[in-house]
Amino acid sequence: MADYKKVIEEIEDSLRDRESLKKNIWEWHKKHVLGVGLPELEIAFESGEGVRVRDFEGKEYLDFMGQTLNVFVGHHHKKVIEAAIQQMEKLSFCTMLAANEPKSKLAKLINGITAEPLKMLYTVSGGSEANESAMKLARRARYKVGAYKFISRLGAYHGATFGACAATGLVMSKPAWIEPLPTGFVHVPLPYCYRCSFGKKYPDCEIECAKIIEQYIIQEGPEVYAGVIMEPILSAKGVVVPPEEYVKMVRDICTRYGIILIFDEIVSGFGRTGKMFAYEHFDVVPDIMTLGKGMSSGYAAIAGMMVTEELGKLGYAPNYHGFTMSGYPLANAIAYANIKAIIEENLVENCAEAGEYFMGQLKELEKDFEVIGDVRGKGLLVSIEIVRDKKSKIPDFEVAQKITDFCKEKGFLFHFNARGDTVNLLFTPPLCVSKEDIDQGVTVLKQALSRFS
C-alpha cells in the first residue's frame, strides 16, 4: 500500500521555499493536470486585487479577461470572502433535499431582481449543468405534445456536457469524435449583421434570421419543438448584439406556438451588459433564464436557472434531476454576498458607463486601424473583430494572435477568440473597472495595433 502520509509530506516539503514552489507548480501542472484543449496562457496566477492579478514572478496584469468572463465584483473582494467564512463557520454543506438559509435568501433575492414571470430558482454547480437542467425542464413541459427538439444558433456556445454541446452551434466545440450527440437540435444563423448569412443589410432585411426560426417550426410542426435556446447577446463569436426587433420576434414566435424560450444569460446575467439582465435591453422575458459566471464572480462553483412559476411547479418530480451540489449553503451564501456587492457598489451602472467609455475608445481606434473590421458590444461585453482589411473582411488570425501576445507581454490580458471563420479579441473586465484602467489597457492595445497592423 502506498504511504499516503509520505505523499503529502513530499508535496509540502517541495513547496517550502519559493524557488522550488515556482518550479514544481509548472512541473506538476505539465505532468499531472489535464487541460481543456485550448492553448494555455503560460501564466501561473498567485493573487489578485480588483481588476488586477499577479503571477508567481510578481508580474502584474490588467485582467480584461475577467478570467473566464466571470469575475464581476473583482478579485479579493473582502465582503464576499467574509460571507464565505461566516457561512463555513456555521454550515458548509447540507443535502439538496433540505431547506437552508442561504438557499432561501438567494432565491428570494434573484426573484426580487428579475422580471415578474420568473419566480423560482434552481441551482447547480456550472453553466453547462444549468443549460442541461433548462432543456430537460423544457422537454418535460412539452412532453405531453410529444415535442423534443430545440432550436439554437450557429456559433453559439452553451456548454461542454453532451446536451449542452448538442445545443452548441460553435463548430470548434463539436469535433467529429464527440458524436453521436443527443439528436433533435437545429441550428439557425445568428443576427450577425457584420457578416449576414442572408447577404442582406439591416433594416431592409426584415430580420430574416428571426423569421427562419418560424419557418422551421411551421415546416415540422410546433408539436415537434420543445424550446429555443439562445443568448440575448451572444458572446462566443465576438459579441453579437441583435437588432432590437429580433429578440421580440423570437419571443413572439415561441409564445405563438407554445414553445419554451430559454435565455442563456450565463455570461450576460448580473450586469455584464450594463443592465442586470440582457433581456432588459429588449423588453422581453424568457420562460427560463440560465445563470452562471457573474452569479458568484468565481468565488464558488454555482450556476442556476430562474423559471416561471408554472414551470417551477411542474418541476421534475416524481422523477429525479438533481446534483449533489444543488443548493448547498456555502455556494449560495457566496452568490448572495456577490450579488449584494454588485447592487450596493452600483456595478451595473458602472458597467454601463465604463462600457460606453471603452466602446468609444475602441471606435476611435477602428477609424485609424485597417485590421479592426468591427467593434461590437454592450456594457463590458465588448469585442473587436480582426480582419486583413476593412474591405475584404478576411479574418486575420496571425495579426490577432500577435496583438494578443504583445499585450499579454505588456501586462494586458483579454480573450483571443479564433473561431475557424472569424477571429475576435474579447474584453470582459470586472465590472468595477475604472476609466483609468481602460485608458491603461487601450494605450497598450494601440501600441500593439501600431506595430502589427
Ligand code: PMP
Ligand atoms: N453558456 C455560455 C454562454 C457560456 O459562455 C458558458 C461558459 N463559457 C456556458 C454556457 C457553460 O458554462 P460552464 O463552463 O460553467 O459549464
